[in-house]
Amino acid sequence: MTAPEKGPASxxxxxxxxxxxxxxxxxxxxxxxxxxxxxxxxxxxxxEHGLGHGHANALVAHTLAERSGT
Structure with missing residues (x-):
């Protein structure tokens, strides 16, 4: 069984x-x-895309972290 995602990916x-x-x-x-x-x-x-704040924030945080390698 895999552990549940934590942070923005959750x-x-x-x-x-x-x-x-x-x-x-x-x-x-x-x-x-x-x-x-x-x-x-x-x-x-x-x-532009109708996302809620929490969802938009999670996507951006995760994507930018990947971009920076953290």
Whole structure:
């Protein structure tokens, strides 16, 4: 049995269920955005794609952490 996800990734199942897109697609959108700052990306996901704050924040935090290697 695998341990449950912790941190931002713990939101991923509910993000996929609520918004109907796989996490990889959301990450691709974040990577292709001309924005680079955390809160700019969060605001963009909220206004342009209708995500809630917590879901947008989790996606951005996880994606930027991967980008920086942490």
């Amino acid at each position: 939101y991923f199942p509910s993000i996929e269920k609520k918004y109907g897109r796989p996490i990889a697609e959301w990450k691709d959108l974040i990577h292709s955005s001309p924005l680079s700052k955390h809160m700019e990306l969060v605001t963009w996901l909220k206004t």
